[in-house]
Amino acid sequence: MEHGGIRHRRLWLAVLTTCWVLVLGTIVWAASVLAEGGLKPQDTAGLIGLVVGAMSLVAAVAALRRRAGQEADPEAAAARLRHRVRVAEGRQWRQLLGGDRAFIDLRYDVPHSSSRSASPPPGFAGRMSRATDDFLVLSDRRLVITGAPGAGKAVLALALLLGLTERNGTDLPVPVRLSLSGWDPQVDFEEWLVERLVQDYDREPRVARDLVEQRRVLPILDGLDEMDETVEAGTGPDPADATRVETSRARAAVERIDEYQDGARGLPLVVTCRTAWYERLESVGSGIPDALRIEIRPVAADQARAYLAHRMPQAQDRWSGVLRILGEATGSGQFLARAMSTPWRLTLAVTAYGERGDPGELLRHDSPAALDEDLLRRYIPAATRLHPPRRGSCRPHQVHHWLRQLALHAQRQEASGASPGLAPHQLWPLAGRRRVRAVDAALTSLVILAGAAVLLLKTGAGPDMRHLPAATGIAVLVLVLLLRAGSSGVPAPQGGKLRRIRTPDGRRLLVHRLRGAAVVALAVLVFHGVASGGLVAVVLAVLTAGLVLSLVSELAAGTRERHERSASHPRQLLRDDINSGLSFSALFSLTFGTVVGYSGDYVVGVGAGVLGGLACGMVWWTGAGRRYFAFLLCAWTRRLLPWRLVRFLEWAYGAGLLRVSGSTYQFRHKELQTWLLRHPTAPSG
Numbered sequence: 001m002e003h004g005g006i007r008h009r010r011l012w013l014a015v016l017t018t019c020w021v022l023v024l025g026t027i028v029w030a031a032s033v034l035a036e037g038g039l040k041p042q043d044t045a046g047l048i049g050l051v052v053g054a055m056s057l058v059a060a061v062a063a064l065r066r067r068a069g070q071e072a073d074p075e076a077a078a079a080r081l082r083h084r085v086r087v088a089e090g091r092q093w094r095q096l097l098g099g100d101r102a103f104i105d106l107r108y109d110v111p112h113s114s115s116r117s118a119s120p121p122p123g124f125a126g127r128m129s130r131a132t133d134d135f136l137v138l139s140d141r142r143l144v145i146t147g148a149p150g151a152g153k154a155v156l157a158l159a160l161l162l163g164l165t166e167r168n169g170t171d172l173p174v175p176v177r178l179s180l181s182g183w184d185p186q187v188d189f190e191e192w193l194v195e196r197l198v199q200d201y202d203r204e205p206r207v208a209r210d211l212v213e214q215r216r217v218l219p220i221l222d223g224l225d226e227m228d229e230t231v232e233a234g235t236g237p238d239p240a241d242a243t244r245v246e247t248s249r250a251r252a253a254v255e256r257i258d259e260y261q262d263g264a265r266g267l268p269l270v271v272t273c274r275t276a277w278y279e280r281l282e283s284v285g286s287g288i289p290d291a292l293r294i295e296i297r298p299v300a301a302d303q304a305r306a307y308l309a310h311r312m313p314q315a316q317d318r319w320s321g322v323l324r325i326l327g328e329a330t331g332s333g334q335f336l337a338r339a340m341s342t343p344w345r346l347t348l349a350v351t352a353y354g355e356r357g358d359p360g361e362l363l364r365h366d367s368p369a370a371l372d373e374d375l376l377r378r379y380i381p382a383a384t385r386l387h388p389p390r391r392g393s394c395r396p397h398q399v400h401h402w403l404r405q406l407a408l409h410a411q412r413q414e415a416s417g418a419s420p421g422l423a424p425h426q427l428w429p430l431a432g433r434r435r436v437r438a439v440d441a442a443l444t445s446l447v448i449l450a451g452a453a454v455l456l457l458k459t460g461a462g463p464d465m466r467h468l469p470a471a472t473g474i475a476v477l478v479l480v481l482l483l484r485a486g487s488s489g490v491p492a493p494q495g496g497k498l499r500r501i502r503t504p505d506g507r508r509l510l511v512h513r514l515r516g517a518a519v520v521a522l523a524v525l526v527f528h529g530v531a532s533g534g535l536v537a538v539v540l541a542v543l544t545a546g547l548v549l550s551l552v553s554e555l556a557a558g559t560r561e562r563h564e565r566s567a568s569h570p571r572q573l574l575r576d577d578i579n580s581g582l583s584f585s586a587l588f589s590l591t592f593g594t595v596v597g598y599s600g601d602y603v604v605g606v607g608a609g610v611l612g613g614l615a616c617g618m619v620w621w622t623g624a625g626r627r628y629f630a631f632l633l634c635a636w637t638r639r640l641l642p643w644r645l646v647r648f649l650e651w652a653y654g655a656g657l658l659r660v661s662g663s664t665y666q667f668r669h670k671e672l673q674t675w676l677l678r679h680p681t682a683p684s685g
Helices: 006-036 039-068 074-094 128-136 153-166 189-201 205-215 242-246 251-258 275-283 301-311 313-325 331-339 343-353 359-364 370-387 396-413 435-457 465-485 495-499 504-530 536-560 568-599 602-621 623-637 645-654 672-680
Strands: 140-145 174-179 217-222 269-274 292-296 658-663 665-668
Touching: 006 039, 074 153, 074 174, 074 189, 074 205, 128 153, 140 153, 140 275, 153 174, 153 217, 153 269, 174 189, 189 205, 189 217, 242 275, 251 269, 251 275, 269 275, 301 313, 301 343, 313 331, 313 359, 343 359, 343 370, 359 370, 370 396, 370 672, 396 645, 396 665, 396 672, 435 623, 568 623, 568 645, 645 658, 645 665, 665 672
Parallel strands: 140 269, 140 292, 174 217, 217 269
Antiparallel strands: 658 665
8 A cells, every 4th residue: 555645545534533432422422411410510421531542542643633634745746756657657658559559650841930939949840759859958948739530649648648757857857647627717727737647647645746846747748738628630720719828728828838837947847738729829829829830741651661560560461462563652552651641640540450351442432532431430349449448348349339428418419519528427318308307306315215114113203284384395395305316407516616625615515515514514403402401411412513624624634635626527526516516415414313313312413403404415415426326227128328337438549530629528530430420330240
């Protein structure tokens, strides 16, 4: 278990949670003993000492936690991060190359750019194998990598990153590749860097902050063009629509990135972006200042031949016809050279024909459309073979069917004017709007009614007019649940708001939920105390409220260490929403159950706490997660999508079938989505 890693932090969280539960139990027990009376003064003092001792234990454990999180040697922390980055990105490098280490030595030029752009130094190599040397000779070490869709921008950035991790020297910061698609420019850039080191590279929050503040991190920012969902694959916004560019997240991001500096100089960084989009940013004066912009050239025929020959040495006979034709300057050779001028199409061809099939079939095509049809027909089966899921299994025809359902949903969204992105919590109309809403309402009400029934059975309460108000309240609650759970609107995932404690939304959400829980707890306790003629309940109310506030303050302090964005990774949004709902539901259940059970009927207290937590959590605190579960149930029973949908989306992302744009998944290339729409079933053969 690595020091400061996620397992290490989870262990400490479990220890602290146990301590808090111990303190709460001690307070409740002590209050109940005091309420019975008949204690001698020394006994009363002992009870109070027990409570104080339990609180002191929590304070001591928290102090040990803070001391354990300190990192004395920043150089050692940077070295550990460098090793982790090198291992993780080495695997990603192999994945981008189609499960191999053979790569195309991409070449790049320095195009004419804005006046604030840097100039190339003498001896600039202009090829991927020398990209690290080219970067290190730049005076400010600020680089922008541009190119057409599929030109190899991510591959070049990754090659540069791995080259930098191989260079020794304490003066070199650790290169860290980050996806800009999930960053909200309203969040400070350095705060976001700290958060990504914690989330993506499992660094201790305090260590991550030290690395960023001491400028030991070199950000390699991938996908400036992917920050705005209006940028479609291969196109981008209308050049005449300058307003769209000026109000884009990408432009705001450039402004925040430019604030990342050390003294008077801008700090080193690398940014990747599609050419068309970056030129539009430059047209409104929003290029990366003092950065050298390079443009990736199309892959030449000789490069394509060399790549194929090196990638398939064991299949030279099968590829001999293609290699020979690529050397010709006329006819099919000229067409094939133009068609294979991007790394993506070359990798697609190698993936499709690497293990099976006759590559000579590529020579039969005389149009890009026919070539694409052949390659895409083979692409999903080949990707499934090359990237088998770590858990479970999926067959090519299943992947084809699931991806086609997603393509149909994206098409319907685009036709209605909505975003074509595939956000998991927004996919629920795919399984039928009325069906999902009905299942959502039915499941929510069923859970609440089942909880109420169990509570009644445990208490042994029979038909009695005295229970009429409670039964009426439960009926009204169920009616409200039916109306709210079955509504057509679904609230946005709220976990991000909880974690953005420093933003107005985060603070409002936290105060709102705290106020509701605290008012209910205090009101019931004070009422019970007055009714019983004693003040012990009031004391218990104050202690419980203080404990609740302390616990939430601890959670908020941990949250401030994470500095979350508003546009999160797609898989994180639902996880945050569910975690947020469960956290507040558990907190409310604990407080409310303690209040109700204080009278001595602990069974009723536990039941009431669970029932209240379920009602508040399912309806008010995790609406997006609840609707997503109902959607999964409908989609899975109708065999539209797999039960583990997010896991499948992540697998498709890793296999190169999808990409992440903003807080949604998208098809990596528009051609794949269009092809899926044309083919309802997987092609045979």
